[in-house]
Amino acid sequence: MFDRKTHHLGADPAGCAEAGALLRAGKLVAFPTETVYGLGADATNALAVAGIYEAKGRSRFNPLIIHVSGLDDAMKLAVFSPRAEELARHFWPGPLTLVLPSREGAAISDLALAGHSSIALRVPSHPVARAIIEASHCPIAAPSANRSGHVSPTLAEHVLEDLDGRIDAVVMGGASDVGVESTILSLLDERAVLLRPGGVTRADIASFLGYEPELVEHSSDEDAPLAPGLLKSHYAPKASLRLEAHSIREDEAALLFGTFRPQGLEKARLSFNLSSRGDLKEAAASLFSALRQLDHSGASVIAVAPIPDFGLGEALKDRLQRAAAPRS
Ligand code: TXA
Ligand code: MG
DSSP, X not given: OOOOOOEEEESSHHHHHHHHHHHHTTOOEEEOOSSSOEEEEETTOHHHHHHHHHHHTOSSOOOOEEEOSSHHHHHHHBOOOHHHHHHHHHHOSSSEEEEEEBOTTOOOOHHHHTTOSEEEEEOOOOHHHHHHHHHHTSOEEOOBSSOTTSOOOSXXXXXXXXXXXXXXXXXXXXXOSSOSOXXXXXXXSSSOEEEEOOSSOXXXXXXXXXXXXXXXXXXXXXXXXXXXXXXXXXXXXSSEEEOSOSBOOTTEEEEEOTTOOOBTGGGOSOEEESOTTOOHHHHHHHHHHHHHHHHHTTOSEEEEOOOOSSTTHHXXXXXXXXXXXXXX
C-alpha cells in the first residue's frame, strides 16, 4: 500500500509550484510552516484527506486544521463575527488557529472536519507555506507531518523519518522557527476558549481580547475529545518522561533548560539543553528535535529539568505533560 516514492522538492518557486500542483491533483505533500511541518492535502477532496489519516496511521478521525492564504479565503469557509475578524486581522498570518462556525455549502470535505459543524482555520506566515497554498488554489488540510502519536516534525528530515514512502512529496525547507504547533482558540461561544496553547501566547491573546481565555480541561476520554490533540498521550516519544527532575538516575537521558544542573548529570546517557541562555522561544524551537534525539539514545526514561510557566513555557509544559502521561 505504501510503495510510493516520496519526492524531495526544493523550497524555491519551482518546488512550491510543483507542490501546489501535486496538492491540487489529490497528492499528499509535506511542507514547512512557521510552527511545525504540515502534511497537506486538498481539503475539498475527501480521498486525499483520507490519505492523510492513512499515512499518519491515525486510529481515529480527528478534525484537521484548514490552511488558507488569507482572510478573504477564510471568510468563504467560516462565519466570522466582528470579534473573530478583528482577531484574524491582528494575528494572521501567524501561529493562531481560529475555530469558527463553518459556512453552509463550503466545499470542505466532512472527513477533514470529522463531521463537526465548526472549522479550524489558519493562515500560516511561513513564505514557503504561503507560496504552496497559493499555487494549489485550494484550501489545504494539514495536521503535523508525523506518524500518529509521534512528536511533531520541525525539519524535513523528521518528516522523512516518519513518512518516507507513505506520502508523495516533501518540500525541503529549513527548520520551523516557532517549533510548537499553533495556538487553537475557539470562538464558538461568547467567550473565547483556548483549546491548545501554542505559538501565540495566552498573554498576547488576553491583551487583545481584554480578558484571559479559559483553557479547556485536558480530556483523556478518547471518545469525546473537543480537540483530540489534547488527548494526554498525543505527543509521546518511546521513552517515558519524568518531569521536574532535580537529579538524574542511571540510564536516563536528560532534557535541560537554562543554567540549572540536575545532580548526577554525568550519569545521563545523553543530555540536551533546550536553551542554555534560558530563552523560551529557542527552547520551543528545539523541543521536538530534542525529544527525538533523546529517545534515540535508547534511554527508557527522559528526565526533564524544571521549565518556567510563563509565555511559551505554558505550551512547552503542555507538550511535555502530555508526553509524560500514562499511555493506554
Ligand atoms: O501549527 C499547527 O497548527 C500545525 C501546522 C501544520 O499548521 N498543525 C497541527 O495540526 O498541529 P494537528 O492536526 O496536528 O492538530 C489539529 C488540532 C487537533 O487537536 C484537532 O482536534 C483540532 O486541531 N481541531 C481541528 N478542527 C477542530 C474543530 N473544528 N474544533 C476543535 N478542534 C479542532
Ligand atoms: Mg499533531
